[in-house]
Amino acid sequence: MLRYLVQRIIQIVPVLLGVSIVVFAMLHMIPGDPAVIMAGEDASRETIQTIRESMGLDRPITVQFTVFLGRLLRGDLGKSIRTKLPVAQEITERYPYTATMAVLATVLASAVGIVAGVVAAVNRSSAIDTISMVIALLGVSTPSFWLGLMLMLVFALTLRWLPTVGASTPLHYIMPTLTLGAQSAGMIARMSRSAMLEVIRQDYVRTARAKGLSERVVIYHHALKNALIPIVTIVGLRFGGLLAGTVLVESVFNIPGIGRAMVDAVATRDYPMVQGTVLVVAASFVLVNTVVDLMYAFIDPRIRFQ
Amino acid sequence: MTTRLPLVFICLCLALSSLTGCAQTAQPPKVEKPATPAPAKVARDYPIFSSTSDVVTLDPQNMTDNTSEQVTRMMFNNLIKFDDKLVPVPDLAESWTVSSDQKTWTFKIRKGVKFHDGTPLNASAVKKSFDRVLDAKNKLARRQLFDMIKEIKVLDESTLQITTFDPFGAFPATLAHGAGAIINADVAAKLGEQFASNPNGTGPYKFTSWKKDQELILDRFDDYWGPKGVSKRIVYKPIVEAASRVMALETGEVDAISHIPDADLMRLEKNPNLVVNKIVSNSQRQFRFHMKKKPYDNPKVRQAISYAIDRQAIVDNLFKLTAVVSTGALAPVTWGYANLGVIPYDPAKAKKLLAEAGYPNGFKATISTTERYTQGREVAEVLAAQLKKVGIECKIDVLEWATIRAQWSGLKPEDCKLEIFIMGAGPSTGDADWGLRPIFQTPSTGTNENNYGFYSNKEFDKVILQAMQTTDQAKRKELYKRAQQIVYLEDPGAVWLYDNYWIVAHKKTLKDVTMSGLGLVTFEKAYLDTK
Numbered sequence: 001m002l003r004y005l006v007q008r009i010i011q012i013v014p015v016l017l018g019v020s021i022v023v024f025a026m027l028h029m030i031p032g033d034p035a036v037i038m039a040g041e042d043a044s045r046e047t048i049q050t051i052r053e054s055m056g057l058d059r060p061i062t063v064q065f066t067v068f069l070g071r072l073l074r075g076d077l078g079k080s081i082r083t084k085l086p087v088a089q090e091i092t093e094r095y096p097y098t099a100t101m102a103v104l105a106t107v108l109a110s111a112v113g114i115v116a117g118v119v120a121a122v123n124r125s126s127a128i129d130t131i132s133m134v135i136a137l138l139g140v141s142t143p144s145f146w147l148g149l150m151l152m153l154v155f156a157l158t159l160r161w162l163p164t165v166g167a168s169t170p171l172h173y174i175m176p177t178l179t180l181g182a183q184s185a186g187m188i189a190r191m192s193r194s195a196m197l198e199v200i201r202q203d204y205v206r207t208a209r210a211k212g213l214s215e216r217v218v219i220y221h222h223a224l225k226n227a228l229i230p231i232v233t234i235v236g237l238r239f240g241g242l243l244a245g246t247v248l249v250e251s252v253f254n255i256p257g258i259g260r261a262m263v264d265a266v267a268t269r270d271y272p273m274v275q276g277t278v279l280v281v282a283a284s285f286v287l288v289n290t291v292v293d294l295m296y297a298f299i300d301p302r303i304r305f306q
Numbered sequence: 307m308t309t310r311l312p313l314v315f316i317c318l319c320l321a322l323s324s325l326t327g328c329a330q331t332a333q334p335p336k337v338e339k340p341a342t343p344a345p346a347k348v349a350r351d352y353p354i355f356s357s358t359s360d361v362v363t364l365d366p367q368n369m370t371d372n373t374s375e376q377v378t379r380m381m382f383n384n385l386i387k388f389d390d391k392l393v394p395v396p397d398l399a400e401s402w403t404v405s406s407d408q409k410t411w412t413f414k415i416r417k418g419v420k421f422h423d424g425t426p427l428n429a430s431a432v433k434k435s436f437d438r439v440l441d442a443k444n445k446l447a448r449r450q451l452f453d454m455i456k457e458i459k460v461l462d463e464s465t466l467q468i469t470t471f472d473p474f475g476a477f478p479a480t481l482a483h484g485a486g487a488i489i490n491a492d493v494a495a496k497l498g499e500q501f502a503s504n505p506n507g508t509g510p511y512k513f514t515s516w517k518k519d520q521e522l523i524l525d526r527f528d529d530y531w532g533p534k535g536v537s538k539r540i541v542y543k544p545i546v547e548a549a550s551r552v553m554a555l556e557t558g559e560v561d562a563i564s565h566i567p568d569a570d571l572m573r574l575e576k577n578p579n580l581v582v583n584k585i586v587s588n589s590q591r592q593f594r595f596h597m598k599k600k601p602y603d604n605p606k607v608r609q610a611i612s613y614a615i616d617r618q619a620i621v622d623n624l625f626k627l628t629a630v631v632s633t634g635a636l637a638p639v640t641w642g643y644a645n646l647g648v649i650p651y652d653p654a655k656a657k658k659l660l661a662e663a664g665y666p667n668g669f670k671a672t673i674s675t676t677e678r679y680t681q682g683r684e685v686a687e688v689l690a691a692q693l694k695k696v697g698i699e700c701k702i703d704v705l706e707w708a709t710i711r712a713q714w715s716g717l718k719p720e721d722c723k724l725e726i727f728i729m730g731a732g733p734s735t736g737d738a739d740w741g742l743r744p745i746f747q748t749p750s751t752g753t754n755e756n757n758y759g760f761y762s763n764k765e766f767d768k769v770i771l772q773a774m775q776t777t778d779q780a781k782r783k784e785l786y787k788r789a790q791q792i793v794y795l796e797d798p799g800a801v802w803l804y805d806n807y808w809i810v811a812h813k814k815t816l817k818d819v820t821m822s823g824l825g826l827v828t829f830e831k832a833y834l835d836t837k
Contacts, residue, residue: 030708030709031708031709031712031713032706032708032709032711032712033708033711033712033715036711036712036715046449046450047447047448047449047450048715048716048755050442050445050446050447050449051445051447053445082362083362083518084499084502085518090518093518149549149550152549152550152553153553156553156557157553157556157557160557163557163559164550164553164554164557164559165545165550165551165553165554165559166520166543166559251546251547251550252547252549252550253550254544254545254546254547254550256518256519256520260519260546267706267707267708268708269708
């Protein structure tokens, strides 16, 4: 088990290296010069050159990448071209917002999704099954952008129960969490349902019932536990995805998170910022997946002893 | 099944309620910020203004975007500033004279002015401020705006003399530009790059704090030499998403917003608690040409394209509430504007001109546009449809801002891939010189960092240079009229479509918001009438 753990952790390094190379290469292949964007619309060649030099953008690409790697190993992610602040600082200021939303949304989505999926599976082909799966489908197919704006329209503008934008009080997190959670909840519900259906048909469930155990114990203790592997996988994937993909919700609710920072950085060709944010997001994703892998070992003893 | 149902529902409810409890007790990340009041319910006595992007820098000598300029305007004074009609009037300079050779300007500096840190302002402080922006080592973005300055001399504590290399008629307007703000150079030298987030000036408001992408707070400077700000505090809050920004105004969380989508404007205009302020700005939307590519090198072709466009239809259908058809190569609010009239929609004339130019059956063209300009895609589509009627078959290229921007960043004519391309322009000095010269003067380097379309007209160059070098404002106006005739009618440098309104919507209770034609909204006189 320890060897498994160590192996998985070591695998993180080449993945991250690969990610940085790909991001760096792609950024420099697309048209658009950050110095030109920063200089504004009535700028002269001289202004642009000044800005370029002060950012170190006039050095050859290989030099820029080597500098980047060197700094990275020392924990220095460089300075944002736009704000001139250290990228590491920008990221540490923004990451908690995204992480909080991602965690809250995943917890909400898992609770609602798993329960809905289990109920649907247990009451298969009944009204409750159909209704919950339709709602799940709606959740999956509704664009988060639209849902966010609709929630804002109803709860903030019409009812005045909640604030519109920002992230300064716990109340501000309610609508973004609901918006982000909706899609995840839908997916988790559907996955839970199919996983449960698989498991309920198994012989050991019939045996458990035959033993005289209460239905609740059969479903939640025996069946659900065995269905957990695919469910945990999807929860992990969704969580990882949320860490990166919150940009739409962050834009609608004006939350200064990392998703928006990443997209803005691409639009302004803020190379250090793009590299920094993508790296952090990739690292988070890899970490979450590693944790999920480790959880498999925890849930299913058979994996532990492989 | 029926016996388990209530149990399942109880579980669901418990799960949901525990989660709402979770959401309410979840600690948001601890970040230092000044207390912001809860929305709507608490009576706030200072205005919050919201626009679409955050301030980039608070260093006036390094800023190139409108949002930064709006905020910094309230913290700094210039030697000369613009009044409501964009006429240069005294600010820190009580008066000024220009020598007979029109190259030396002498300014009388106002007494009793203090910087935000208490240091008194004098002529040598003003000199130090200009020295900072002119010093190439500082690599400030706005250095080039002042490169007509040859020498600055301090004659005495309150007299400053600036000599330019050549006579420059637009000098007062240049000094009134946001980048001409007089900064506390000693503080700037001490703080280095941090000055951009910790500025120090002489204006009615001083900097308090800035949480990037969240809020920027200014407090009233009680030792201000002029009329003190009415509100104790002004807060700027960027809200990126337009729909959210509009809703934040409607719920009362912010007091004023700009960059309002057309679809929401009508609703806001009908709202009895809100006021929608419109002012014609200096910003014009146009489509320019790559002058060195056939067939755009032929003025008749460009004139034909101009006649083929029904500008009123574009405004009526796309920008009914937000723009007005252009009547010249500059907007009326820009100093030096000449009313040359709307170019009539005349497809028959267009076809005739095309035939004369040798294209009786039209030709194929590419229109490049970007959605960074409001409805940039839709405008291009209308253009294509209208040009088709005179035989010009257009392909539309919708490009991302950074991509299209790259096409006019100092390229040689053969490297620039654009043919007809969208552009929005408005001189930030409010003066015809800046609105015409960098854009249409033949570039000495042959590359297009300012003259995106490689426009070149000998008479235009001559006229523009003359106008720049005379300080006789009446004579300048005549010369600029001639220049506009050339570039608007005779040898079109672009097809001008419409002049944008600058629109700000705010609560009725927010009074005395200042709006200038340069697209600046400032709040140094504004206050919330909480009665």
